[in-house]
Amino acid sequence: MSSQIEIQRIEKSKIASVDFNNLPFGSVYSDHMLECNFKNGAWQTPVIKPFSPISLDPSSKIFHYGQSIFEGMKAYKDAENNTLLFRPLDNWKRLNKSAERLMIPQIPEEIFMEGLKALLKVDNDWIPTNEGSSLYIRPFMFATGSGFHASPANEYKFIIATAPSGAYFAGKVKVLIEEKYARAANGGVGYAKAGGNYAAQFYPTQLAMDKGYNQVIWTDDNTHQFIEEAGAMNIFIRINDTLITSPTSDRILDGITRKSILQIAEDAGIQTEVRKISVGEVVEAAKNGNLKEMFGAGTAAVISPIAGFGYQENDYELPVLENSFAAQLKKKITDIQTNKVADPYGWRIFV
Incomplete structure (x- = not known):
């Protein structure tokens, strides 16, 4: 060819x-x-x-x-x-x-x-x-x-x-959990990288930016009670020492960075869970100090740590951690991508 x-x-x-x-x-x-x-x-x-x-x-x-x-x-x-x-x-x-x-x-x-x-x-x-x-x-x-x-x-x-x-995001990212608009619906095209998916995000994202946030955390289209994606990225949430992400579906993109993070985290001994996670669980974990990290994951930014989130007129700040999961995982992925460490998964392709 x-x-x-x-x-x-x-x-x-x-x-x-x-x-x-x-x-x-x-x-x-x-x-x-x-x-x-x-x-x-x-x-x-x-x-x-x-x-x-x-x-x-x-x-x-x-x-x-x-x-x-x-x-x-x-x-x-x-x-x-x-x-x-x-x-x-x-x-x-x-x-x-x-x-x-x-x-x-x-x-x-x-x-x-x-x-x-x-x-x-x-x-x-x-x-x-x-x-x-x-x-x-x-x-x-x-x-x-x-x-x-x-x-x-x-x-x-x-x-x-x-x-x-260069870098996709610069500085701290503050997000708003969406309560009205939906990124995608069951039976729709949310799992596809269709241009219209992203066009439909711009308006609610601008509304969030007008309130002082950088991005939107998307929730399910039916109840708006379950976390789905972070802006144009998959989302990971660390409660205590467990890293949680939503399962893929008709509504959620099957992210390549997401899959890589799950594999690397499991091999590094980090406990992971792929399951539905409710907004209530995240808010409660933030209130009682068990919410340690939230970050978006995607090709453009690789991993983008979230510094805080807003929900129902309340703001919640996340702690600043040394040796965070986000930092560990981003380094491991980028080191594989740039041939600085061994690639046990066969992900790296030489041109």
Whole structure:
């Protein structure tokens, strides 16, 4: 497949204009992107081309019926300048799970993996080597076929774009437990990385930000009594020395970082529980001092500690711990990702 990928190189790289010591998250873009079109019932030959705008007909169904899905990944450099990926096949499988739910044709593993590796080789100099930085990778697929009829499109576009990035969050994160709005419902698309899931989060998140919070803790759509996700991330809650996270479902994304944390924590002797956890249990643990940590987990931030949360007009602060579970687990994951320690799980892939 790699020999079949067409490569159109940029005339002049813009890399010299980038300050790699001061990278915002996801807003500086590498020189190239991979593009592959689906038409006449088949995926066409992938092309690596200069990062550039896309031209679409106003009747393209992405604009009208929202057939759009994406993934989030990262590439890293180790001390020997090797390029590494972390569990990329999990991203490919999840992208296709999302595609199935939104009636988008699934992308073959060969196009996804060989196209990604070829793109990283072309833009290898864009992968940061600074501590805490990485090359954020955004594979996405959307409907390009035209028509106002409410039905799946007959043409689609798959793109992989990349952005050298620093930390996702800076400073302490304070969250508000949501009591009215829901991120997803049973039977819906909450488990898929569909663009509409995130668009629907923006309004309630802004309401929380207007009150002085950074993010929302989502609760179940029916009773709003059970903790589900933290903003755009999975959530972990430590009560005493037990680390708890909600089970995946139609409403909750099967996070790759989440799965990694559970495996590493269990192997490190940390007691873990995957179960429903009520808001009442969290509030009670905060009141009696048993709530030790809360943190979000996802590709972008890896682990984002939560400093405090609000619920029913009350604020609860979390203690500042030395050698927290969040710090231990983040170090272990990032050390595996950057080839600083052994990888007993086979998660690390060299490009």
